[in-house]
Every structure is written in structure tokens, then in C-alpha cells.
Amino acid sequence: MNSRDIAFKILYDIIVNKGYSNIILNKYLSNSDITDVDKNFIKEIVFGTIERKYTIDYVINILAKSGIENIDSKVLIILEMGLYQIKYMDKVPDYAVINESVNLTKRYVGKYASKFVNALLRNYLRKLNLIEFPDQNNDIIKYLCVNFSFPEWIVERLLNNYDKNFTIEILKSLNEKPRISYRLNTLKFSPLQFENELKSKGLHYSKGLYYEEAYYIDIKNVDNNELYKNGLIQVQDEGSMLISKILSPKHGETVIDVCSAPGGKTTHLSQLMENSGNIIAFDKHQHKINLINKNCKRLGINNVMTMVFDSTKVNSDYIDKADKVLVDVPCTGIGIIRKKPDIKLKNYTKNDIDKLNNLQYLILNSSSKYVKKGGYLVYSTCTIGKEENFDIVDRFLNENNNFSIVNLTPFLPDILRPYVNEKGYIQLLPNINHIDGFFVCKIQRNV
Structure with a gap:
């Protein structure tokens, strides 16, 4: 099986079977027979095709006479791979991309479909300069979606929080290749x-x-x-490291991490505590708990106790027991798209976002029960926008007057202090801070 076959199978599992990109990639690329050069080529096709899918599909829809919705899913993925290589990769000649795409189609779909793939890709090369893209003066959302290859829900979110020019800066930065x-x-x-x-x-x-x-x-x-x-x-991204630094656990304290998998922040908390005290790490899935335990063993950490638990509920064993609580809730993940471009494949509706916001609030509210009087809680996400961040925290504070915001400034390196807003929160942005887009705030229980 050559590199493009593997890339096709990975994309099919991610796009059609809705698999997680990191798990699917590991499944296919763990084979020791695949060279590092081939692995890098496969990753570039996979991540690049996902990253630019919205733009590529716009082009396919124009070129396909019967529209994109009538194209077989396997054929569509092969077309997307081919157009990505032609449009965005310089190292492979166009004729070679077309030939490989045709051969892929013959192997996985059939000879008749291969003729369609051949015709559409050649048609793209002929009409390359004739394809009209949306005009920003007529439809700014469609313009941004197609030109930067983002689904509408993300573009609408950013425009709801920032002006057009700043939104463009964020979109550009989210398409950049990340440093690990x-x-x-x-x-x-x-x-x-x-x-x-x-x-x-x-x-x-x-x-x-x-x-x-x-x-x-x-x-x-x-x-x-x-x-x-x-x-x-x-x-671990530096934006993620920031969260543990802000929680600032001390030697010998009791800390609860309520959404702890895969354990990056949990193990960082242990480092900051010098492997002392107690960290209780919750996650609702056993396989994710296993991953945390594996990371702790590899890093030589022994002050973490893991537990399968649904953090929308309250664990009565830990009420009023924690000095510090980390609430890093599930979110839309806009801030980490550079590393997880398959987030672009999600199609969140307003109803989906409302449900997610309610989940975030429920986890925050439940987790606050663990905080001792005088103790602290950090609420964080890896997304951008007030909807999952400022609004959730403001709602919590309005309904829990025994908690108050702690200004983050003393917990930050000097270079990040100007980004703390007037309420004491911080929203990191990839176009400004050059790390992943995390939101962080710290809250103290007063009575």
C-alpha cells in the first residue's frame, strides 16, 4: 500500500466514520515499515486536505455538473486529496497527482468513477483562473469561509467577538503550521x-x-x-502550561482536576507540587483514565489518584476538600485548530452550542462544591469567544455570590500581563501570543 492509499484510508476513517484524527493516524502510522519521509507526506496530505476542505469543496461544487452532494464519499475524498496536492503542494507535479488520483479511484471505487475524477481534476487546471470566489462586499461570512477554509459557525463566532480585520488575522494564524x-x-x-x-x-x-x-x-x-x-x-502547548501556573498549586495541597484526560495539565500540576500532596483526577471514560495513568508512570509521578467520574455530577466524597480545583471543560476547540484541524469538520448548530454551554456551566457549578473556604478554582477552555468563556464565568458569579474573580496578573510572566482584561480574565490568541488560543480565569471561594 503506497502513501496515498494510506492517506485515503485515514481521511475516510476521519471524515466518513467520524474517527479521532490522533487515534486514526496512530493506527495507520505505527507500522515500522513506513519511512519517516512517507509518514510526513501522509500527514501533510491528511491534515492539509482537512484544513482546506471547505475551500476545496467550494471548487468541486462549481466544477461538478450535478453538484457535490451527488458525489460518492470515496470519490469526494480522492478529489479533495487531489485538489489539495495541486492547489497547495508544490513538490508533486500536477500530472502525477492526477494519475495517482485516477489509480486510487480504480482501486477503491471503479473504472467508471476514475473517468470522472480524471475529468474534474483536468477541468480544474483548465479553469483555474476562471473560478469565481465570493466577494467580501456582498457576503463577508461566505468570503471568509471560502478564502480561509473555515465552517460558518467558526467565522460567525469570531465576527461576533472581533471586527473583520482582526477576525482575518485570527483565521490566518489558525491555518499556520504550528510549532510543537x-x-x-x-x-x-x-x-x-x-x-x-x-x-x-x-x-x-x-x-x-x-x-x-x-x-x-x-x-x-x-x-x-x-x-x-x-x-x-x-x-504540551505553552498556553496549556499557563493554566497550571495560574492555578499555582503548592507543596502538600489537595488538588482536583475534574476533566483531566489526557493528563498534560494533571502531570504539570504534579511537577509544580514536586510530586507531593494529592491530585485527584476525574474523567468519565476508563480508556482516558488509562492514558493518564500511563503518562504518570512514564513521568515518574505518584501523587495522582485517577477516578472514572462524570463531572457534571458532584462527588460527595470531596465536598469542601480541595485547596485548588482545575475545571478545564469540554469546548469547541477553536484555539487549537492549528494542531487539530479536524475541528473544522464539526458542524455545530446554535442548539449544539447551547447544549455545550449548559454542559460547561454544569461542570463549573458542580466542581465549585469541592473548593474549601479560601480555596481557588481555575476555569479554562481551549477555544476563542465570550460564548464559552466570559459568559459562562459571569453566569456562575451571578449565581454564586460566595465566589469572586482573582486578578491573574501576579501569576503571569511580564509579557502576558497586558492581555488580562478589565475583569481579570485572559484570552490567549494565536495571532497575538503565538501559542494556542486558551481562555483562563481564576476564582476564589470567599465563605
Whole structure:
């Protein structure tokens, strides 16, 4: 099976079978017979096709006489892959892309469908400069959706929070290739020891933008890297690291992480506590709990107790027991699209968002019961917009007058302090802060 066959199968499982991209990729790319060069090529096609799907589908709909809705799902994915390679990848000649696409169609659909694929891709090359794209003066939402390849619900969300020009900046930044940051496990190495280790291995690196335990390292396949396998590093964005820093757990405290999988923040909290005290980590799925336990073992962490629990409910065993509570709720994930472009495949309706907002509020409200008098709670998401962030916190504060906002400024590096808003919250943005788009606020229980 060649690289394009694998890319096709991965895309089919993600788009049609609604699989999670990280799980599907691991399923297909864990084969040791696939070279790193081929793995990178496959990933580029997969992520690129997903990232630009909205734009590509717009073009296909124009070129297909009977419309895109009448195209077989397998044929559509092959067309999307082909157009992505022709439109966005320079390294492969157009004729080779068309030939490979035709052959893919013959193998997975049939000879008749291959003629359609061949005709449409060649037609695109002939009419490349004749295809009309939406005019921003006539329909700004459609213009932004097609030109930057985002579904309408995301564009509408951003325009509801920012003006047109700033929205364009955010959309551009969310299409950029992300830098992967790694968190040094300071339970095992100091930064100086770690940097000497990197130099001895000939690995190129740069320091984090905001935190000394953050590193950008030239690692091709982290799962097979000795630094990772030996528990010296954890993949984690600096925006995610910020959340644990703001919660600021102390040595010996009791901390509850109510939505803890896959464990990046949980294990960071343990580092900050120097593997002392108690961290109780909830998640509603056993397989995700297993992942947290696996990460803790790899990193040498033993102060975390995991538990399968639905955090929309209240666990009576922990009422008034926690010094600190982390509430990193499920969200739309707009802020991490650079790393998870399959978020663009979701089609959230207003009703879906309303249900999600209610879930977020329910988790926040339930989790607040664990906070001791004088204790703290951090509410966070990896999305952008007041709908899942400011509005949820404001509702909670209006209905719980024994809690109040804590200004984040003392917990932030100097460079991030100007981004704290007048209420004391912070919304990180990829176009401004050059990390993932996280929202964070800290709340104290007063009585």
C-alpha cells in the first residue's frame, strides 16, 4: 500500500466514520515499515486536505455538473486529496497527482468513477483562473469561509467577538503550521541538565516563549524518542502550561482536576507540587483514565489518584476538600485548530452550542462544591469567544455570590500581563501570543 492509499484510508476513517484524527493516524502510522519521509507526506496530505476542505469543496461544487452532494464519499475524498496536492503542494507535479488520483479511484471505487475524477481534476487546471470566489462586499461570512477554509459557525463566532480585520488575522494564524512545544519534566532534570542532554544528542532546540520548562525541539517522531520514553518531556502547548501556573498549586495541597484526560495539565500540576500532596483526577471514560495513568508512570509521578467520574455530577466524597480545583471543560476547540484541524469538520448548530454551554456551566457549578473556604478554582477552555468563556464565568458569579474573580496578573510572566482584561480574565490568541488560543480565569471561594 503506497502513501496515498494510506492517506485515503485515514481521511475516510476521519471524515466518513467520524474517527479521532490522533487515534486514526496512530493506527495507520505505527507500522515500522513506513519511512519517516512517507509518514510526513501522509500527514501533510491528511491534515492539509482537512484544513482546506471547505475551500476545496467550494471548487468541486462549481466544477461538478450535478453538484457535490451527488458525489460518492470515496470519490469526494480522492478529489479533495487531489485538489489539495495541486492547489497547495508544490513538490508533486500536477500530472502525477492526477494519475495517482485516477489509480486510487480504480482501486477503491471503479473504472467508471476514475473517468470522472480524471475529468474534474483536468477541468480544474483548465479553469483555474476562471473560478469565481465570493466577494467580501456582498457576503463577508461566505468570503471568509471560502478564502480561509473555515465552517460558518467558526467565522460567525469570531465576527461576533472581533471586527473583520482582526477576525482575518485570527483565521490566518489558525491555518499556520504550528510549532510543537515540549514541557521539561523538572522532577527528573533541571533546565541546565536538560539542555546539556539535548546538545549531547545533537538536537536543535529553542527556549519557550514564556516558561523555562517549555522547549521547542527538533524531534521527528516523539513517541519513539528516548527523551519521551524515559519521561523527560511531555508534549504540551505553552498556553496549556499557563493554566497550571495560574492555578499555582503548592507543596502538600489537595488538588482536583475534574476533566483531566489526557493528563498534560494533571502531570504539570504534579511537577509544580514536586510530586507531593494529592491530585485527584476525574474523567468519565476508563480508556482516558488509562492514558493518564500511563503518562504518570512514564513521568515518574505518584501523587495522582485517577477516578472514572462524570463531572457534571458532584462527588460527595470531596465536598469542601480541595485547596485548588482545575475545571478545564469540554469546548469547541477553536484555539487549537492549528494542531487539530479536524475541528473544522464539526458542524455545530446554535442548539449544539447551547447544549455545550449548559454542559460547561454544569461542570463549573458542580466542581465549585469541592473548593474549601479560601480555596481557588481555575476555569479554562481551549477555544476563542465570550460564548464559552466570559459568559459562562459571569453566569456562575451571578449565581454564586460566595465566589469572586482573582486578578491573574501576579501569576503571569511580564509579557502576558497586558492581555488580562478589565475583569481579570485572559484570552490567549494565536495571532497575538503565538501559542494556542486558551481562555483562563481564576476564582476564589470567599465563605
